[in-house]
Amino acid sequence: MIYFKECPKCHGDLYAGEDIHGPYLSCIQCGYLRDQPVEKAKPLFRETFVIDAPKTAKKRPKKVRQTA
Numbered sequence: 001m002i003y004f005k006e007c008p009k010c011h012g013d014l015y016a017g018e019d020i021h022g023p024y025l026s027c028i029q030c031g032y033l034r035d036q037p038v039e040k041a042k043p044l045f046r047e048t049f050v051i052d053a054p055k056t057a058k059k060r061p062k063k064v065r066q067t068a
């Protein structure tokens with residue numbers, strides 16, 4: 001897929017490709033390279049990345065000390 005005149009550097013044409021790092025946009029004219037956000041390509045991918053860590057780890061024992 002080609003995005004015409006989308007290059008932020010030279011306003012050239014961006015070519016959408018994909019390698020092991022994921023999807024990217026590359027300028028045909030100047031060689032500008034930009035990674036494409038994975039969320040746009042795979043909307044469901046975001047759901048698997050919700051990290052819900054247990055919050056008990058941050059709980060500290062309460063120490064009340066009286067100094068005279």
Ligand SMILES: [Zn+2]
Binds near residue numbers: 007012028029030
């Ligand atoms: Zn360019």
